[in-house]
Amino acid sequence: MPDVLPQLRHPTAYEMQRALLHAPQLSPRDYRHITVAPVSGAIGAEVTGIALGAIDDAAMGEVVTALADHLVLVFPGQTLAPADQVAFARRLGPVNPWPYARPMAGYPELTELVSGPADIHNFGGGWHTDSSTFPRPPAYTVLQCIEGPDAGGDTSFANQYLAWDTLHETVCRGLEGRRLIHATAKGFGDHSRSTGSGHVTTTPVVVPPEHEGLESRHPVGRTHPLTGRRALYVNAGFAARFEGHSVEESQPLLDALAAHGGIPEFTCRVRWRPGTLVVWDNRCCLHYAHNDYRGQRRVMRRAVVEGEVPV
Numbered sequence: 001m002p003d004v005l006p007q008l009r010h011p012t013a014y015e016m017q018r019a020l021l022h023a024p025q026l027s028p029r030d031y032r033h034i035t036v037a038p039v040s041g042a043i044g045a046e047v048t049g050i051a052l053g054a055i056d057d058a059a060m061g062e063v064v065t066a067l068a069d070h071l072v073l074v075f076p077g078q079t080l081a082p083a084d085q086v087a088f089a090r091r092l093g094p095v096n097p098w099p100y101a102r103p104m105a106g107y108p109e110l111t112e113l114v115s116g117p118a119d120i121h122n123f124g125g126g127w128h129t130d131s132s133t134f135p136r137p138p139a140y141t142v143l144q145c146i147e148g149p150d151a152g153g154d155t156s157f158a159n160q161y162l163a164w165d166t167l168h169e170t171v172c173r174g175l176e177g178r179r180l181i182h183a184t185a186k187g188f189g190d191h192s193r194s195t196g197s198g199h200v201t202t203t204p205v206v207v208p209p210e211h212e213g214l215e216s217r218h219p220v221g222r223t224h225p226l227t228g229r230r231a232l233y234v235n236a237g238f239a240a241r242f243e244g245h246s247v248e249e250s251q252p253l254l255d256a257l258a259a260h261g262g263i264p265e266f267t268c269r270v271r272w273r274p275g276t277l278v279v280w281d282n283r284c285c286l287h288y289a290h291n292d293y294r295g296q297r298r299v300m301r302r303a304v305v306e307g308e309v310p311v
């Protein structure tokens with residue numbers, strides 16, 4: 001194990017400001033087809049002045065650029081029909097069905113994630129990236145709110161370029177070349193057929209038998225294929241251990257890196273309204289679904305865009 005725990009500490013104000021200086025977050029580019037307004041100093045932007053159901057190539061190019069700059073784009077008031085949400089997601093790359101839940105009727109690429117009033121657990125209630133156990137984890141997630149509570153059910157996002165850039169250089173050196181095992185059994189163990197379902201939500205999640213033992217090895221620091229920037233790629237939900245080490249040996253450093261990734265200064269928080277559509281880049285940000293709306297119903301439609309093998 002790299003002996004870097006002593007150097008893992010909260011970044012100083014100087015380190016935080018130096019990392020933020022490299023971010024285009026607070027100074028959006030000049031766009032001709034969209035209006036981009038940052039939602040925090042670290043990550044995320046609200047995009048208006050565009051209808052995603054009828055987006056042309058020029059505007060789509062600007063959306064892709066803004067996504068690379070801001071990592072999370074919030075499009076309020078879109079209310080896309082299922083076919084239009086799939087069509088928009090396809091502009092970003094291949095869209096595959098998610099194999100752990102029944103797809104929406106007639107739309108195999110869409111999963112409807114429903115939280116009912118009696119649900120105690122929710123989807124994604126902890127810092128994670130989507131499906132990092134896959135050999136090619138999703139590059140983007142395209143999530144639309146269909147129904148939501150008046151208050152509660154927000155999603156937070158954390159910029160993992162900033163997480164990497166604020167690590168002590170000794171830590172970065174120690175993590176160089178290291179890989180983590182991302183295990184389905186850790187993230188979805190309760191949902192597998194062999195262990196039964198302990199985390200019940202209104203939309204049943206069932207891990208098919210061929211996925212129960214699925215594990216992938218991904219670098220701890222991954223390089224984004226479009227921006228060339230390095231991001232911390234530690235997923236508390238799925239990362240089980242360092243390659244070549246046991247769970248017990250790995251846990252202290254894993255916990256410390258996961259906590260670093262979720263430092264409040266790296267984050268923004270998105271409030272959903274029916275018709276709000278959010279796109280985020282799983283390669284460089286974490287997300288966290290707040291579970292604070294018990295007794296109410298929340299319905300979200302999700303498409304995931306296939307990514308590349310992390311390097």
Ligand SMILES: [Fe+2]
Pocket residue numbers: 123124128129130287
């Ligand atoms: Fe998620």
